[in-house]
Amino acid sequence: MPTKLTINGETRELDVPDDMPLLWALRGELGMVGTKFGCGVGLCGACTVHVDGVATRSCSTPVSSLAGKQVSTIESLAESPVGRALQQAWLDADVMQCGYCQAGQLMNATALLAKNPSPASDEITSAMAGNICRCACYKRIHAAIAEVAANGVSADA
DSSP: OOEEEEETTEEEEEOOOTTOBHHHIIIIITOOTTSOOSSSSSSSOTTEEEETTEEEEGGGOBGGGGTTOEEEOGGGGGGSHHHHHHHHHHHHTTOOSSOTTHHHHHHHHHHHHHHOSSOOHHHHHHHHTTOOOTTOOHHHHHHHHHHHHHTTOOTTO
């Protein structure tokens, strides 16, 4: 039976097994390849999306659990003032090396700042702890998030 999902504000109908992880539905069924596969068990954060504004690991979230919920992916990040500000901060801080984990990093950071626009340094560290970067860009990621927080970018701007 087809499942209806709201992804980036658009209702999409998918004829996939109920237990299919959202990650595979996004990438394989919808061609939305911005969300990356990392570990497959929700530990690395590369596959982070937002479900009703909460950072969620799409590799371990079954499609069937998303009925009536809003899913946002990296493809829609620039629609959010916080997302746009973070993308610019990422560029300004020269965060990326290989870039593979960055979609998940940005999605997690956006959820953090939407919930807490002025996090303390230790709150940034704690919120981002579940997102792994093989290139070890953690200091630049932290600096970019702190910069956006210091500039007072609002989710409503």
